Amino acid sequence: MYSVILATASRYLLTLILMFSVFMLLRGHNEPGGGFVGGLVAAAAYALYCIANGIDAARAIFRFDPLRVVALGLLLALLSTVPSLVSGQPFMTGMWFDTGLALIGKVGTPLLFDFGVYFLVLGITLTIIFSLAGEDSRS
Amino acid sequence: MLGLILTGFAASALAPVLYRRYRENFGWIAVTFPLYMFFSFLSRYPRIAAGEPVRESFPWVPALGINFSFLLDGLSLTFVLIITLVGAAVFLFAGAYMKGYEHAGRFFLYIGVFMTSMLGLVLSDNMLLLFVFWELTSVSSFLLIGFSHQKESSRKSALQALLVTGGGGLAMLAGMLLLGNVTGTYEISSFYDMNRVITAHAHYPAIVVLLLCGAFAKSAQFPFHFWLPNAMEAPTPVSAYLHSATMVKAGIYLIARLNHEIGGTPLWQDTVLVTGAATMLFTAMLAFRQTDLKKLLAYSTLAVLGTLVMLLGIGSKLAIKAFFIYLIAHSLYKGTLFLVAGILDHETGTRDVRKLGGLRRAMPVTAAAAALASFSMMGVIPLVGFIGKETVYKAILELEPWGLPLIAAAVLANAFVVMVTLLVGFRPFWGKLQKTPKQPHEAPLKMLAGPLLLAVLGLLFGLFPDFFISAMLEQSARSILSEVLSLKIVLWQGVNLVLVLSFVTLLLGGLLHALRSALLSRAAIPALPAMLKPSSWYDTALGGMLAFAAMQTRFLQNGYLRNYIIVMLLAAIGLASFVLYRAAGEVSFAPDLSITFYEAALGCIIIAATVLLVTSTSRLKSVVALGVLGFSIGIVFVIYGAPDVALTTFAIETLNVILFVLVLYRLPKFLRLSRSSNRLQDAVIASCVGVFMTVVVLFSTSFDLSSGLKEYFASASLPEGRGRNVVNVILVDFRALDTLGEITVLAVAAIGVLAMLKTGAGRRS
Numbered sequence: 001m002y003s004v005i006l007a008t009a010s011r012y013l014l015t016l017i018l019m020f021s022v023f024m025l026l027r028g029h030n031e032p033g034g035g036f037v038g039g040l041v042a043a044a045a046y047a048l049y050c051i052a053n054g055i056d057a058a059r060a061i062f063r064f065d066p067l068r069v070v071a072l073g074l075l076l077a078l079l080s081t082v083p084s085l086v087s088g089q090p091f092m093t094g095m096w097f098d099t100g101l102a103l104i105g106k107v108g109t110p111l112l113f114d115f116g117v118y119f120l121v122l123g124i125t126l127t128i129i130f131s132l133a134g135e136d137s138r139s
Numbered sequence: 140m141l142g143l144i145l146t147g148f149a150a151s152a153l154a155p156v157l158y159r160r161y162r163e164n165f166g167w168i169a170v171t172f173p174l175y176m177f178f179s180f181l182s183r184y185p186r187i188a189a190g191e192p193v194r195e196s197f198p199w200v201p202a203l204g205i206n207f208s209f210l211l212d213g214l215s216l217t218f219v220l221i222i223t224l225v226g227a228a229v230f231l232f233a234g235a236y237m238k239g240y241e242h243a244g245r246f247f248l249y250i251g252v253f254m255t256s257m258l259g260l261v262l263s264d265n266m267l268l269l270f271v272f273w274e275l276t277s278v279s280s281f282l283l284i285g286f287s288h289q290k291e292s293s294r295k296s297a298l299q300a301l302l303v304t305g306g307g308g309l310a311m312l313a314g315m316l317l318l319g320n321v322t323g324t325y326e327i328s329s330f331y332d333m334n335r336v337i338t339a340h341a342h343y344p345a346i347v348v349l350l351l352c353g354a355f356a357k358s359a360q361f362p363f364h365f366w367l368p369n370a371m372e373a374p375t376p377v378s379a380y381l382h383s384a385t386m387v388k389a390g391i392y393l394i395a396r397l398n399h400e401i402g403g404t405p406l407w408q409d410t411v412l413v414t415g416a417a418t419m420l421f422t423a424m425l426a427f428r429q430t431d432l433k434k435l436l437a438y439s440t441l442a443v444l445g446t447l448v449m450l451l452g453i454g455s456k457l458a459i460k461a462f463f464i465y466l467i468a469h470s471l472y473k474g475t476l477f478l479v480a481g482i483l484d485h486e487t488g489t490r491d492v493r494k495l496g497g498l499r500r501a502m503p504v505t506a507a508a509a510a511l512a513s514f515s516m517m518g519v520i521p522l523v524g525f526i527g528k529e530t531v532y533k534a535i536l537e538l539e540p541w542g543l544p545l546i547a548a549a550v551l552a553n554a555f556v557v558m559v560t561l562l563v564g565f566r567p568f569w570g571k572l573q574k575t576p577k578q579p580h581e582a583p584l585k586m587l588a589g590p591l592l593l594a595v596l597g598l599l600f601g602l603f604p605d606f607f608i609s610a611m612l613e614q615s616a617r618s619i620l621s622e623v624l625s626l627k628i629v630l631w632q633g634v635n636l637v638l639v640l641s642f643v644t645l646l647l648g649g650l651l652h653a654l655r656s657a658l659l660s661r662a663a664i665p666a667l668p669a670m671l672k673p674s675s676w677y678d679t680a681l682g683g684m685l686a687f688a689a690m691q692t693r694f695l696q697n698g699y700l701r702n703y704i705i706v707m708l709l710a711a712i713g714l715a716s717f718v719l720y721r722a723a724g725e726v727s728f729a730p731d732l733s734i735t736f737y738e739a740a741l742g743c744i745i746i747a748a749t750v751l752l753v754t755s756t757s758r759l760k761s762v763v764a765l766g767v768l769g770f771s772i773g774i775v776f777v778i779y780g781a782p783d784v785a786l787t788t789f790a791i792e793t794l795n796v797i798l799f800v801l802v803l804y805r806l807p808k809f810l811r812l813s814r815s816s817n818r819l820q821d822a823v824i825a826s827c828v829g830v831f832m833t834v835v836v837l838f839s840t841s842f843d844l845s846s847g848l849k850e851y852f853a854s855a856s857l858p859e860g861r862g863r864n865v866v867n868v869i870l871v872d873f874r875a876l877d878t879l880g881e882i883t884v885l886a887v888a889a890i891g892v893l894a895m896l897k898t899g900a901g902r903r904s
Contacts, residue, residue, distance in 0.1 A: 024786075029862035032782035034870065040790035047797045067893065070886050077879055092879070094872040096861055108861060110871040113878075117871070120882045124889040125794060131896040132801040 003052065010052035014061070017045035025118050035114035039121025047129050055133040066126035073120025080112035140195050140209040143179055144259050147172075151251025155244030162243075166234015166585045169247055173226035173254060180211070180219045187216050188610035190617070194264065194328070203267075204325045210264035213614020218261040218392055221467065224596075225384040225474045226254050228589030232478050233376035235585040236485060240374065246286060250380065253279035257385050261392055266315040266325045269393075270308065273357070276386050277304045283381060284373040296369040299677065303366045304357050311353020311393075317346045318401070330400055331621075337401050347407050350397065351414075358390030358444050361418040365674035367441055371433040375481030378433055383440045383473040388466070391444065394451050395462070399621045402454065412452025418445030420548045423555035427651070428659065432480040432490040432563055436473065439516075439559040442552050443469045446531060449545075451619075453538055459619055461530035463612045464604070464628065468515060468527040471597040475512035476563055478590040479505055483567055485586070488576030492562050497572030501579040504587050506568040511594035513564025515601070517557045517648065518641055521630055523600035525641070528553065532637045550644050557648020558655065604628040705824060712831045719838060737778055745771045756809055762799040766792055783866040 021042035028034030050058035084093040096108035150172050158165050183193060192212035199205050211219070233250070237243040256275035263269035278301070285297030315325070321340045322330040330337070337343060354360075359367040370382050381387070394411060401407065419442050426438035443465070450462040482505050484490045487498070499506040515524030535546045581587075600607045605628055616622060632638070669675040695706070745768060752764035769792035776785035813821075852865050852873065860868035870878050 028864060028867045030864050032786055032864065032866075034783065034864070034867040036870070037783075037786045037790055040787070040794060044790065044793055044797075047794065051797070067889065070889050074883065074886050077882060081879070092875045094860060094875075110860070110862075110868070110875065113871045113875055114867075117878065117882055120886060124885050127889045128798065128892050129794075129801065131893055132798060 002054075006052040010049045014045050014049050017048070018042055021045065021118075025114060028114060029111070035117030036121055039118040040125065042118070042122045043125035043129070046126055050129060050133055055130065058133075059130060062126065062130075066123045066130055069119050069123030070127065071123075073116045073118065073123055075116070076119060077113050077116030080109040080116060083109055140193075140211065140262055141197055141207050143176065144255055144262075147176065147255030147258065148252065151248050151255060154247035154251050158244035158247055162238075164234070164585075165243075165247070166231045169234055170227050170231040172251065173223045173230055176254075176258065177220065177223035177227060180216060180223065183211060184216065184610075187211060187213055187614055190614060196264070199268070204265075204319065205267045206265050206326070207268060208264035208326055208328075209262040210328055211262060212618050213611050213616075214392075214395060214618040215261045217463070217467070217611045217615055218388070219258055221470045222254060222257050222261070222385050225380060225470055225593065228474060228478065228593050229376045229380040232379075232481065232586050232589040233374075235583060236376055236481055237374065240286070246283070246374070249279050249282045249286070250377065253283065253381060253386070257389070260389055264327050266319065266327060269327075270312050270315060273311070273353075273389060274305065274308055276381075276389060277301060277308060277357075280304070280370070280377075280381050280386055283377040284370050286374055286377070287372070290372070293372045296366070296372040300366045300370050302681070303363050303677070307353040307356020307363065307390075309353075310349045310356075314346050314349030314353065317342050317349065321346070327396065327400070334400055334403060338404050343401075343404075344406060346401065347404075347410065350393070350401070351407075351410060354390035354393045355414060355448075356390070357393075358387050358448065359418075359441055360390070360414050360445065360448055361421060362673035362676070364418060364422055364441050365672070365677065368434050368437040371431070371437050375433065375477060375484060378437070379474050379477030379481065383436065383477055384470045387440065387444060388447075388470075391447050391451070391466075394448065395615075395619050398451060398454065398619050408452050408454055410452075412449055415445045415447070415449030415452050416545060416548060418442070419449055419552045420445070423552035426555055426559050427655065430492050432483065432492060432495075432567075433477070435492070435559045435563050436477055436480060439556045440469075440473060442556055443473070446549070446552070450531065450534060453534055454620075455534060455537060456616070456620065456622065457530065457537055458534040459616050460612060460628070461527065461534040463615055464523065464530055464608060465527040467600065467608065468523040468597065471593045471600065472512040472515040472522075472524055475508055475590040475593040475597070476516065476560075478586070478593075479509045479512070480563065482582045482586055482590070486577065486582055487579045492566055494573055494575060495567035496570045497568070498579055499568040500572075502568070502581045504591065505582060508587070508590045508594040509564045509568060511598060512590070513560045515594075515597040516560045516564070517645060518553070519645070521598070521601045523597050523604065525601060526604055526628065526630060528641060528644070529632065529637050532640050536636070546640070550640055550647065553644045554647035554651055557645055558651040561648065561652040562655075601630060604630060701821075708824060708828050712827060715835070716831065719834065722838075741771050741774055741778075758803050758806065758809055759800075762796060762803065765799070766796045769795065783864070 021038045024033040024041055025035050025038030026033075028038065046058055046062055049061060081092050083095050084091060087095070089095075092109075094108055094110045154169070157168060161168055186193065192210060194208070194210055196206050196208040199207050230247075230250070233246065237246050240246065253276055256272045256279060259272035260269055260276060263272060281297045281301040284300050285293050287293045288297075318330075318337070319325045321337055321342060322333055324330060337346070340346075356363040367382060367387065371378055373382065398407075422438050422441035422445060426435055426442070429435045429438060447462055447466060447469075450458045450465070480490065482502070483495060483498070486502065487495065489495065511522070515522035518525045518528035532546065532549065535549055536542050538545060608628055612628070613623065748764045748767040748771065752761050752768065755761045755764065769788060773785045773788035773792065776782075776788060852869055855873075856865045856868045857863055860872040862868040862872075
C-alpha cells in the first residue's frame with residue numbers, strides 16, 4: 001500500500017528524526033537519553049521510511065550494509081578502550097579531554113563508547129527490519 | 140629466551156609462504172631454524188655447565204601469578220639441545236620426505252609451532268606457563284597426526300591422542316592449581332625448597348595423583364599407552380620427532396622437574412616406579428606381534444619410556460645417572476631408526492618387515508646408519524646405548540628388596556627391544572633381496588644427513604661419554620635430586636654381573652627373533668579379551684559420552700522455542716522460590732496500599748490489554764494489545780521517575796510493533812493448533828510466573844534496599860563520570876565493561892537473526 005502523503009512526509013521526517021536521534025545521543029550524558037535510545041530512534045526513522053517507500057528505497061537511502069554498521073559500532077566501542085590501555089590505567093577508565101572549542105567542549109572515551117552503542121543498536125535493528133522486510137517483498 | 144620463543148612462532152608462521160616459493164630445497168631452509176635455536180642455546184652451555192642457571196621473567200598476568208618466567212638449567216638445557224638437534228635432523232629430512240604430500244607448507248607451520256612450544260615447555264619456570272606450552276604441544280601433535288586428514292584412521296588417531304593427552308593435561312592443571320594453593324606461588328624455582336611443606340599437606344595425595352595423571356598420559360604410560368602406537372598414522376618425520384624423541388618425554392620431564400619439590404615420599408616413588416615398570420614390560424611384549432616398521436618402533440619407544448619413568452621412581456643417584464644417559468641415547472638412536480624407517484617407506488613403498496630384505500647393496504649408507512643406531516639400541520659396545528643399558532641394570536640391581544624381580548623384568552623387556560631392533564635395523568638390509576612395490580635405490584643426501592648425524596653422535600657419545608655427558612649430568616642431577624652425583628661415566632667397566640646380563644639380553648633377543656615367525660605362524664598367542672584392553676575402555680567412554688550428548692541435546696535443544704521458555708521460567712521460579720521460602724520467616728508483608736488515580740487507571744488498562752492479547756483470534760489485535768501493554772508499562776516508569784527506562788521502553792515497543800507487522804503479512808490465516816490441555820498448561824505456567832513476580836516485588840519492598848550504591852553513583856556521577864545523567868554514566872563509564880559485553884552479545888544475535896532468515900526456515904518455505 002503506497003501513500004503519497006506518508007511517502008512525502010517520511011522524507012522530511014527521516015531527516016528530522018535522525019537529527020533528533022543524534023540529539024538524544026549527545027544529551028544523554030546529562031539528561032535522559034543516550035546511545036541506546038538514540039540508536040533505536042534512528043532505526044525507527046528508517047523503519048518509517050521503509051514502510052512508506054518500500055524496502056529497496058530504504059536500503060538505497062541507508063546505503064550501508066546494516067551488519068557493517070554493527071561492526072562499526074563494536075569497533076568504536078572497542079576503540080574507546082584503547083586510551084586507558086595505552087596509558088596503563090585500569091581497563092575502560094573514562095578519559096576526558098577538554099578541547100577548549102565552543103559547541104564541542106569536552107570529549108571523552110565514554111562519548112566514543114556511546115557512539116559505538118548508537119551505531120551498533122542502529123545496525124542490529126536495521127539488520128532485523130531489512131531482512132524481515134526483504135523476505136516479505138520476495139514472497 | 141622469550142625473544143627466542145617468539146621468534147620461533149614467527150618463523151613457523153612464515154614457513155607456508157617460504158615453502159610455496161622454495162619448494163625444491165625447502166629442507167635446507169627449514170633446517171636453519173632448529174640449528175639457529177641449537178647454537179643460540181649451545182652458546183650458554185659454558186655458563187650452565189659452571190652451575191649458573193639463567194633466569195628470565197616478564198609479567199603476563201601478575202595478579203594471578205602467571206608470568207613469562209624461564210629457567211635454563213642443566214635439565215632444561217639437555218632437553219633443549221635434544222629438541223633442537225633432533226629437530227634439525229627431522230626438518231632437513233622432512234623437506235625431502237614431505238614433497239609427496241599436499242599442503243606440505245602447513246606441515247612445517249605445525250611442526251615449527253610444535254618445536255617452539257616444546258622449547259617453551261622445558262624452559263618454563265611458571266607452572267601455568269608450562270601448562271600453556273604443554274597444551275600447545277598437544278594441539279600441534281593433533282594437527283600433525285591428523286595431517287592426512289582425508290583418511291579416517293588419521294582423524295581417529297589424532298582425536299584419540301588429543302583427548303588422552305589433553306584430558307591428562309586438565310588433570311595436571313588441577314594438580315598445579317592445588318600445588319599453587321599449597322605453596323602460594325606458581326614459580327617452580329620459588330618452591331624448590333618446600334618439599335617438607337608440600338608433602339605434609341592434606342592435599343598432597345591429590346596433587347601427586349593429578350600431576351602424575353597428566354605426565355603419564357603425555358608420556359604414554361600404562362594404562363594410557365594405547366594412543367602412541369596409533370599416533371604412527373602421522374607422517375614419519377612426526378613420529379621420529381614428536382612421538383619418540385621429544386613430546387612423549389614431556390611427562391618424564393615434568394616428573395624429573397618436580398621430583399625434588401614433591402617427590403621422595405613412598406606414594407610418589409612407588410607410583411612412578413610401578414607404573415614405569417609395568418609399562419616397560421607389557422608394551423615390550425606387545426611388540427612381539429607387530430610387523431609394521433613404525434609400530435615396532437613405537438612399542439619399543441613405549442618400553443623405553445617405561446624404563447625412564449621407572450628409573451625416576453627408583454630415584455637413587457645411580458638411577459638418575461642411568462635415566463640421563465638412557466634419555467640421550469634413546470633420542471639419538473630412535474630418531475635415527477624412525478628416519479631410516481621413513482627412508483625405507485619412501486624408497487621401497489612398504490613398511491612391512493616381512494616384505495623387506497637384502498637392501499644393503501641398494502642403500503649402503505642407510506644400512507650403515509641403521510646398523511650404528513641399532514647397535515646403540517641393543518646396547519652393544521662402544522655405543523652410548525651400551526653405557527645406558529649397563530647403568531640401568533646397575534641402578535636396578537642396587538634396589539632393595541625388589542631388585543631381583545625388577546632386573547628380570549628389565550632383561551625380558553630389553554630382550555624384546557633387541558628383537559625389535561633386529562627386525563627394524565637389520566632384517567630389511569640383510570638376507571635375500573625381496574621384491575618391493577618400488578625399485579629401491581639410495582636416498583638423497585637431504586634424507587640421509589639427519590639420521591647419519593644422529594647415528595654418528597651416538598657413537599661419539601659412547602666413545603667420549605665424559606666429554607659429552609658429564610657436565611650436563613651433574614647440573615641436571617642438581618635439579619632433579621639437589622645433590623651432586625660425582626659419578627664418572629666410563630665406557631668399559633670390566634667384566635661383571637651387569638655385563639653378563641647385557642649378554643643374556645642380547646642372546647634372549649636373538650632367540651626371540653629366531654623363534655618369532657614360528658610362534659606367530661602357529662598363532663599360539665591368543666589375543667587379549669577386549670575387557671582388559673585400555674583402548675577399549677577409551678572407546679567405551681568416548682561412545683558413552685557421545686550417546687549422552689546426543690540424548691541430552693535431543694531433550695534440551697529440541698528446537699521448540701516454547702519448550703525453552705518453559706524450562707527457563709520453571710527453573711528460575713523453582714530456584715528462586717527455594718531461596719524465598721527459606722527467607723520467608725524474616726519477612727513481614729506490609730505493602731503500602733494507597734493507590735493514586737493514575738495507578739488504578741493504568742492497572743485497568745494493563746489488565747484489559749492482557750485479556751485481549753490472550754483471548755483474541757486476530758493477530759493484529761494481539762500485536763496492538765501487546766503494544767498497549769508495553770506503553771502502559773512505560774508510563775509506569777514515567778510515574779515512578781525513571782525517564783531513561785521509559786524512553787527506551789517506548790522506542791523498543793514502537794519497533795516491536797513494526798517488526799510484528801512485518802512478520803504478520805507472511806503468516807497464514809489464524810488457526811488454533813494447540814490442544815486445550817496445552818493451553819491449560821501454558822495458563823498454569825504463566826499464572827505461576829505472575830504470582831511469583833508479585834511475591835518477589837512484595838518481598839523486595841519489605842527489605843531495606845539502601846545498599847549505598849545509589850548514593851555512591853549519584854554523588855560520583857558528576858565529578859568522576861563528568862555527567863549528570865547517572866543512568867547513562869553507569870552504562871558508558873562505571874559499568875562500561877558490562878555494556879561492552881552486552882552489545883557484543885547483541886551483535887552476535889544480529890548475525891544469528893540474519894543467518895536464520897537468510898538460510899533457515901525462510902528459504903525453505
